[in-house]
Amino acid sequence: MLAKAATEGPRRALLIEDTPSLALVYQGYLRRIGFEVQWCKLGREGLTAMATSAPDLLLLDLQLPDMHGTEVLSALQEQGARFPRVVITAHGSVEHAVEAMRLGAADFLEKPFTAERLQITLDNVLDRVQLHEQVRVIREQIERDGYAGFVGRSLPMQVVYRIIDSAAVSRAPVFITGESGTGKELCAQAIHERSDRAEGPFIAVNCGAIPRELFESEIFGHQKGAFSGATRDRVGAAEQAHGGTLFLDEIGEMDTDLQVKLLRFLQSGRVQRVGATRDRAVDVRVVCATNRDPLHQISEGRFREDLYYRLNVIPIEMPPLRDRGDDVLSIADHFLSLLSAREGRPPKQLAPDVRQLLIDYDWPGNVRQLYNVIYNIVLLQSGPDVTAAMLPAALLRVAGDVQGTTTRGQERVRTGTERGGSPAAGILPLAVVEKETIQRAIADCDGNVPVAAAHLGVSPSTLYRKLKQWAQSPADQG
Missing domain, CATH: 3.40.50.2300 (Response regulator)
Known part of the structure; x- marks a missing residue:
């Protein structure tokens, strides 16, 4: 050697x-x-x-x-x-x-x-x-604490980091899925910045924010006079991204007619502006994202199957924050430091009970929701420690459910005692109290399970699972 x-x-x-x-x-x-x-x-x-x-x-x-x-x-x-x-x-x-x-x-x-x-x-x-x-x-490569703007070292994120590394050196289309707020655009930017197109433009288009009648013009551009209000030529997003990356966010919202044109563009590498007689060659790498289930949309006829398979060459699934373990604490600490410095506020730290609350909460809005929570605390709260009292009501309900159960139990004890019975006679099993709370929340929300879940501070899947359990074994669940 x-x-x-x-x-x-x-x-x-x-x-x-x-x-x-x-x-x-x-x-x-x-x-x-x-x-x-x-x-x-x-x-x-x-x-x-x-x-x-x-x-x-x-x-x-x-x-x-x-x-x-x-x-x-x-x-x-x-x-x-x-x-x-x-x-x-x-x-x-x-x-x-x-x-x-x-x-x-x-x-x-x-x-x-x-x-x-x-x-x-x-x-x-x-x-x-x-x-x-x-x-x-x-x-260092496998157990990274952060990557390309992401913070966290959980196993699901390590998988994302590795896929981004592999995707960046390719020119194949990338299809990113994940709930709102999980960082899909940040993922797309990371792919662009690590590719050989990093010096080119990164053009992001939110397909869910463009009116249907303007969609084709936004993506492919238009010629002056092509329609009422077209007072000048417009270069579409596809041409703007020439030599770089075109990111189509919330692609599931794209009209099916435009999906046909997007498929043609992906196959030919050429775009034709609205009102133009000639097409133009462009060199772009397409990355798209959606917070919907594309296969479910295909089954409903709202997303073309051929377009899906043309785009889904390199799939990346962004994990929800609730599946990332202690990453929530690393991200919260990062946001506290970043936003305190940006706003000129004294640094803060999370109290131990708050750290546990952040881990226990389901975060339906994911990282974006956590960012907003921390930003609100930095702007409106004083003191060196972030205490539970500074958290929004949705997070406090995680602890409040337990406290509320205790309060209701005490009320039942007092009622039983006042009637001359045993104090224990007024205590109900925790499973019964939980069922009552969930059923009351769903009723108060007019049967809307996701809304009830948001108010209870849990995932909708948690409520659906419990409802299914109660339907299968009503006697066991009180």
């Missing part, structure tokens, strides 16, 4: 040895296996040399005139030195070898040793160093 490494450029070894005759022998050994060698007689001299330029390897005799070799190792450990250190010990100095390993030495050689023994030791040491470096790089 060392001979091969030498062909890639000589490695530099620092030898600290106070005996000139031994130093001469060790230098010969090291040069024979491909190292350039710098020799120092004293420990402090060696520390000065390493401070000036870190070597690829340190070969250190422990018995030095000015200081013990373990002191050299201790100083290097405090400095955070990353190069491997191999110590030379006298026969029988096992305790010193053990201490040296504790202080960061990778291995030790017992005097006397041969060139072959030195090479075997260094091969093993440098193999381990290379392996540790590879593991460190892989860990």
Whole structure:
């Protein structure tokens, strides 16, 4: 391995040895296996040399005139030195070898040793160093705390980061799905910024915000006089994105007639402005996103199946915030720091009970909702700590459901006592109280389960699941 490494450029070894005759022998050994060698007689001299330029390897005799070799190792450990250190010990100095390993030495050689023994030791040491470096790089790539504007290291986000890495080097269309507020546009921007089109434009079009009659003009442009109000030529989003990326957000809202034209554009790479007689070639990479289920839209005839499969070459599903575990705390801390600095407000920190509330809440509005909650706190609340009282009512209901249950139970206890019965006679099972609360919330919202879920601070899927359970086993659920 060392001979091969030498062909890639000589490695530099620092030898600290106070005996000139031994130093001469060790230098010969090291040069024979491909190292350039710098020799120092004293420990402090060696520390000065390493401070000036870190070597690829340190070969250190422990018995030095000015200081013990373990002191050299201790100083290097405090400095955070990353190069491997191999110590030379006298026969029988096992305790010193053990201490040296504790202080960061990778291995030790017992005097006397041969060139072959030195090479075997260094091969093993440098193999381990290379392996540790590879593991460190892989860990940085796989376990990233954030990426391209995203904050969080949860497993679902690690998957997203890796797909973005892979998608960026391709020119294939990308189809991003996910609930509102999960960061679909940020994902599209990350793909653009990491692609070879990063110097080109990133043009975003919200398909849900454009009136139907203006849709074709917005995407493909129009000629002057093409329709009433077309007083000048207009370049559409597809042409504006030439050489870059066209991001079509909420593509599920696009009219089916325009979907046909978009499919033709994707197949031909040419656009024709409204009112024009000739088409134009454009070079764009298309990324689209939707918060709807595209397969459900296809089954309902609202999204063309051929367009879906043309766009869905690289699918990316953005996870909802409730599935990202402790990421919610990292994001909240990030927003607190960012917005406090932006608004010139003193920094704040989340109180422990607030941190638990943020984790327990379902976040139907995802990261966008969390941003708004933190922004409101930064603007309107004072004090160094974010307390539960500063949170909006929807979040407080997470804790309030438990407190409310306790209050209702106490009322039932008092009622039972006033009637001369046992206090325990007024206590109902928690499952019964939960069912009453949910049914009352749904009734108050005129049967609208998603709205009731938002008021209760839970996911609609949670309510649907419980309703299904109660329908299947009504007797068991009170």
